Amino acid sequence: MDERRTLAWHETLEIHELVAFQANGLIKLKKMIREVTDSRLKQLYSFSIQAIEQNLKELLAFFPQAPIYNRDDEEEERADTPFYSGDLLGFAKTSVRSYAIAITETATPQLRIVLVKQLNAAIKWHEQVFNYMYEHGYYPAYNLADLLKNDVKNARRAISMK
Known part of the structure; x- marks a missing residue:
């Protein structure tokens, strides 16, 4: 069997991220563009929205090749709580990464502390x-099939938003 017919586990997890x-x-951009009044900035938002929609469509095409992915039982769209908590998680994750990088560039002992x-x-x-997301079922970290199912649902929701 040619193992390259399915994605490797590490590829699957990177695509999930x-x-x-x-x-x-994309959801944030689509919500925020309504508030943008500067025409050039609005064009940049529109360009960004189109580019991210295209990225998502291209990446979603790989999900059926994931080692564990089951399209069945995709849930109905829920309220915004999963989105808001996911956005907060992304911000927290980026903060951890940013601090780790900053520490590697620090020469001043007091700043390092x-x-x-x-x-x-x-x-x-x-x-x-x-923990909040996991306890509420918004981030099924130990179930790859459910994790990927959530990704597909959220990406489709983001693409279909007006």
């Missing part, structure tokens, strides 16, 4: 948001 991040970002303290706080914040 990209789709989850971009679907949340502050950044390490803030990194540890960001890690705790991420943990709290993740």
Whole structure:
């Protein structure tokens, strides 16, 4: 059997991260564009929306090749709580990464102490948001099939938003 007919596990998880991040970002852009009054900025928002929609469509085409993916039983669209908590999780995750990178660039001992303290706080914040999402079933971290199903649902919702 040619194993390349399915995605590798690590590829699947990277695509999950990209789709989850971009679907949340797309929803935010589509909500925010309504408030943008500057015509050039509105064009940039429109361009960004089209580019991310295309990215999602291209990435979703790979989901049937994931090692574990079952299209059945895709849930009905829920309220915005999963979106808002997912957006918060993405922000917390990005904060952890940003602090870790900043620490590697720090030469001043006092600044390093502050950044390490803030990194540890960001890690705790991420943990709290993740636990909230996991407890409410918004992030089924231990069930790849459900995780991918959520990605597809959120990406389709983001693409179909007006």
